[in-house]
Amino acid sequence: MKKSYKMVDLECAHCAAKMEDAIRKLEGVNQVSISFMTQKLVLDAEDERFEQIMDQAEKICRKVEPDCRIKR
């Protein structure tokens, strides 16, 4: 399943890159892309575990940039 989300307060481009790398390493993730310019996150991952993977992604996001949120 492939879904895109809007991100809020993504201010640091380096952080976006770090988040993308970390999320890509999660199990069940086929493809992930975070665009700093459009503040969008596109995630392509296994259907069954999609919600769990999104939870993990949110945790990673908060760890790298605490002020930033993913709009779900």
Place this chain on the structure above:
Amino acid sequence: MTGKQKRLLARILVSAGLYLLILMLPSHLWREELLPLVAVNRMPADNTVTGSVTLARWVPFLVPYLIIGWSVLRKAGRNILNGQVFDENFLMTVATLGAFGCGEYPEAVAVMLFYQVGDLFESVAVGRSRQSIAALMDIRPNWANVERDGGVEQVDPEEVEVGEILVIRPGERIPLDGTVEEGESALDTAALTGEALPRDVRAGDGVVSGCVNLSGVLRVRVSRVYEQSTVARILDLVENSSSKKAKAEHFITKFARYYTPAVVFAALALAVLPSLVTGAWREWVQRALIFLVVSCPCALVISIPLSFFGGIGGASKLGILVKGSNYLEALAKTGVVVFDKTGTLTRGDFTVTQLVPCGMEGEQLLELAALAECWSSHPIARSIQKAWGKPPQPERVTGGKELAGHGVEAMVDGKRVLAGNRKLMLRDGLEVSQPEQVPGTVIHVAEEGRYAGYLVVSDQIKPGAKQAVGALRQAGVGRTVMLTGDAQAVGQAVGAQLGLDEVCAQLLPHQKVEQVERLLADKAPGETLVFVGDGINDAPVLSRADIGVAMGALGSDAAIEAADIVLMDDKLEKLPQAIRIARKTLVIVRQNVVLALGIKFLVLALAALGRANMWMAVFADVGVSVLAILNASRMLRTE
């Protein structure tokens, strides 16, 4: 400026004001030692109390420092708790607290101030760039006027269904794709194609979402829902284009990953090793701190995607849709451009210019040909039908078949009719002579195995084509090639007229692919091969080429799907323009990389040698970022 940014600005101003005030206070109030905070002055002679006090100098500086810096300290602390130790906030914290510890109170506050100013600038610049890119693409319709229940209702475009009728008044933007039911007007297609010249429409014409209705009221029957509409798909394309990252962007992320820890370790080494040897801890720690501050690669990581995004945004303003930063990057290195002929270099609207019947009247020949071709949508077929002028009579025609590279075959009034090139005639055993010096395509016609004559169908070269080819050559394209299924004579004529380097004619579709593969093998490594076609039957070639460019895409789905770059109108001149934009983007990217790395390494070296101070460090980090972002936003101002 957002609320958050305004608050930061306020803090900066307050802090700066206090800072200056403190600097202006008389110096006899202060003592340099860290402790005690307050001391009572005594006469040097007999130690009696004089009645005045001195304060530790660092105390008043703490006030502006905290006003401007507490957020940085807090972020540093929180990130450490989350496992993210080495980031900008941590470095700034360590650097400024270290400065406090070394007795450089004014420097510490000033550096923190400067850092936050730069941060604010960066934030505003990024926000401004995002906004202007969004404005470029502001073709999104917010509402639609639909005829419902006898009246006209204003609804969200997403709620409109196929078949409903929209009312679009002059000055309004067309919200959805559809056909005109009633009304006559002119449309401004600038938002999609960058063209200022209005397009006339009347009942029966198709209209595309995103255009602005200029003169008359139009009633339009919706043909596609919002998600499928041209506007939505273009917006989608541009938004997603930033996820197809260019090689330069990948390089930067990889670089940043190695660079930061490397610099941190170097800083540690710088702080510890020489101190062990010389014992001058304070000095080397100071240098190491400066080293650390310079280590953030943010300048590059922000400015490069921004440059590409700006390039894509600027191109879309001109009606050039680039589906990914990697394509923009490859476009800049174009060495070979391969064109399809029909519809790309030529207008694709053929006209019958000659009728040479054999054993029958001209009208009969035309009728035979028109009926044989009446089921085909090939441009040649349509021109023959147009020349005949009468409405198609499908009941007289059965079994229409297209024979690629040869022509068509059909049963007309029960008789087997062939219409096509000489190869088609030969296949049936008909030896026909090919007329020489013909300015166009010859369509031979045979009925029941008997030759009936030929028609000449001519195509016209597009008006701007010659200039476009010239512009391409000026833009550095080394080779221009044309591939066509048309006759050799026609191909050569067109090629000569446009000044092309190479012409390959009489190609069957799979042979076109073979030609492209040959050209791909021939070209220099690192050069890009671009194929330009109108998409309908060019899909395999479009995907084989390094970059597939589709033309005349206003409304054509297949083209938008198959190509990597879409030129929203038929103008060939857009291609050299696109190449220029791609080149400009890469130049800016390269400038930024050189600027950022150059300054950083310079300051790093100076810091190691002890010739740099905190100010230079902060500039090398934040100042360079700002410069890079400003440079990148040059892309948004297109020619």
